[in-house]
Amino acid sequence: MSLTGIVTAAFGRHYEITLDDGRVVNGIPRGKKSPYACGDRVSLGPLHDSEAQILTHAPRKSLLYRSDEWKQKLIAANATQIVLVVATEPGFSDELISRAFVAALHEQMRVVIALNKVDLADRLAGARAQLAPFIAAFASVDLPIVELHAHTDVTPLLPWLAGQLSVLVGQSGMGKSTITNALVPGAGAATREISTALDSGKHTTTHARLYRLDDNSGLIDSPGLQEFGLGHLSFGEIEHGFPEFRALVAGCRFRDCRHRNEPDCAVKQALATGEIDPRRYAHFLAITGR
Numbered sequence: 388m389s390l391t392g393i394v395t396a397a398f399g400r401h402y403e404i405t406l407d408d409g410r411v412v413n414g415i416p417r418g419k420k421s422p423y424a425c426g427d428r429v430s431l432g433p434l435h436d437s438e439a440q441i442l443t444h445a446p447r448k449s450l451l452y453r454s455d456e457w458k459q460k461l462i463a464a465n466a467t468q469i470v471l472v473v474a475t476e477p478g479f480s481d482e483l484i485s486r487a488f489v490a491a492l493h494e495q496m497r498v499v500i501a502l503n504k505v506d507l508a509d510r511l512a513g514a515r516a517q518l519a520p521f522i523a524a525f526a527s528v529d530l531p532i533v534e535l536h537a538h539t540d541v542t543p544l545l546p547w548l549a550g551q552l553s554v555l556v557g558q559s560g561m562g563k564s565t566i567t568n569a570l571v572p573g574a575g576a577a578t579r580e581i582s583t584a585l586d587s588g589k590h591t592t593t594h595a596r597l598y599r600l601d602d603n604s605g606l607i608d609s610p611g612l613q614e615f616g617l618g619h620l621s622f623g624e625i626e627h628g629f630p631e632f633r634a635l636v637a638g639c640r641f642r643d644c645r646h647r648n649e650p651d652c653a654v655k656q657a658l659a660t661g662e663i664d665p666r667r668y669a670h671f672l673a674i675t676g677r
């Protein structure tokens with residue numbers, strides 16, 4: 388009988404595997420690739436000095452990854468939701484939010500937005516305004532937005548984490564590690580002070596790690612990301628991540644309308660009337676234009 392366990396940390400081509408019996412070992416993939424992610428259930432070959440080859444992974448409920456022309460980067464396997472962390476400061480990219488939504492909806496994951504650092508009161512209105520288009524766009528989809536001051540209290544997040552395997556995703560400096568440390572005493576995730584000017588965060592979390600919150604809930608902290616390439620998704624899959632377009636596209640003159648320069652495009656008409664938010668439309672062009 389081969390050993391089985393779950394990937395609890397991913398460091399490039401090395402994986403920390405927590406075996407079903409509780410032992411923690413090193414897993415090394417066969418070949419040159421890094422085809423596993425935190426959250427994967429894996430089976431291992433024979434153990435030598437706490438190290439074993441990873442033979443295979445079990446079928447995944449979901450796989451969150453990003454890609455560009457050159458490579459794919461796995462973020463998490465089997466997660467049921469993304470907790471997208473943004474903050475009042477440093478500024479965040481709303482295009483990254485649109486991208487994370489496309490990836491999440493493609494994998495049938497829920498998205499919860501955590502707006503952190505609400506204590507920085509003079510920045511709060513601006514951050515809320517930046518999120519407003521998403522609230523409108525996702526009116527037909529469940530989209531919780533949880534405001535947080537992670538330094539003092541993360542309990543507002545708890546009801547959203549119950550029963551889920553959540554993956555924290557966000558740009559560097561938004562407070563993912565602070566949230567993880569508060570939720571998992573002793574996690575020891577590195578946090579750092581932003582010492583220099585605003586908006587100049589450099590990332591510190593270098594690898595993804597999975598933490599158990601209770602018997603039914605887990606949390607994966609992932610390195611801060613500045614880009615979320617979606618080169619692996621088709622036009623239709625990207626369009627699916629824009630739920631506010633769904634009811635409209637049937638009204639476009641062309642069945643294969645790309646909502647760019649085509650005549651009688653219902654999406655562009657909705658843009659002109661303000662029914663579709665210009666930021667969301669810009670994100671759609673950026674993501675489908677690649």
Ligand SMILES: Nc1nc2c(ncn2[C@@H]2O[C@H](COP(=O)(O)OP(=O)(O)OP(=O)(O)O)[C@@H](O)[C@H]2O)c(=O)[nH]1
Pocket residue numbers: 503504505506507535536537538539557558559560561562563564565566577578579580581589590591592609610611612
């Ligand atoms: N004012 C304020 N600062 C916070 C809050 N939460 C986190 N911070 C600070 O924000 C900075 C970034 O927090 P981290 O938790 O390291 O951010 P991160 O998202 O994990 O960043 P990476 O590890 O680079 O991905 C640190 O200086 C934190 O102390 C908050 O609620 N309010």
Ligand SMILES: [Zn+2]
Pocket residue numbers: 636639640644645646647649651652653654655
């Ligand atoms: Zn169209």
